[in-house]
Amino acid sequence: MNATLELTSGKIINMNRFVALLPDAQTNDNPQYLLLLEGYDQPINIDYKEAILIKETLKSRVKPVGNNGLILEKKIKQKQSKLKLLRKRIQKLKQGNSSPEKEAFLQETQTPVEQKLS
Numbered sequence: 001m002n003a004t005l006e007l008t009s010g011k012i013i014n015m016n017r018f019v020a021l022l023p024d025a026q027t028n029d030n031p032q033y034l035l036l037l038e039g040y041d042q043p044i045n046i047d048y049k050e051a052i053l054i055k056e057t058l059k060s061r062v063k064p065v066g067n068n069g070l071i072l073e074k075k076i077k078q079k080q081s082k083l084k085l086l087r088k089r090i091q092k093l094k095q096g097n098s099s100p101e102k103e104a105f106l107q108e109t110q111t112p113v114e115q116k117l118s
Contacts, residue, residue, distance in 0.1 A: 005057050007050040013037065015061070021054055 003016045019036040024045070026032070033051040034043035046054070093105065 005054065007046065007053060009046070009050060011044065011046075011050075013044070013054075015054075015057060018054075018058070021051060 003014055004012055005015050006012050013035070014037070017038040017040075019038050022034045022036065022043070024032040024034045031048045031051075033046050033048070035046050035051075035054065036043050
């Protein structure tokens with residue numbers, strides 16, 4: 001995502017330096033905000049529309065946590081069951097008569113499996 005954001009007033013800010021957005025004063029129907037950025041000793045005055053733009057930008061940068069953990073657990077379980085089947089197949093091939101084809105298969109499959117398990 002692009003780290004710079006151009007506000008309606010023409011100000012360009014680096015969102016990687018965002019610290020806080022604080023309400024300052026409310027005049028008529030136009031609330032004012034203070035934008036604090038890392039490395040700046042003075043806050044930047046912004047209006048309500050610019051504050052909304054900053055809030056939307058910040059929300060779009062946040063990744064939802066929600067069900068991602070459950071999805072990841074399901075994927076891990078699926079991979080583990082596939083690894084078990086592959087291990088069984090390798091064991092059967094090791095127990096049977098060895099042939100050049102079987103040896104080649106064992107050499108090809110053992111290395112990726114060992115890498116994934118470590």
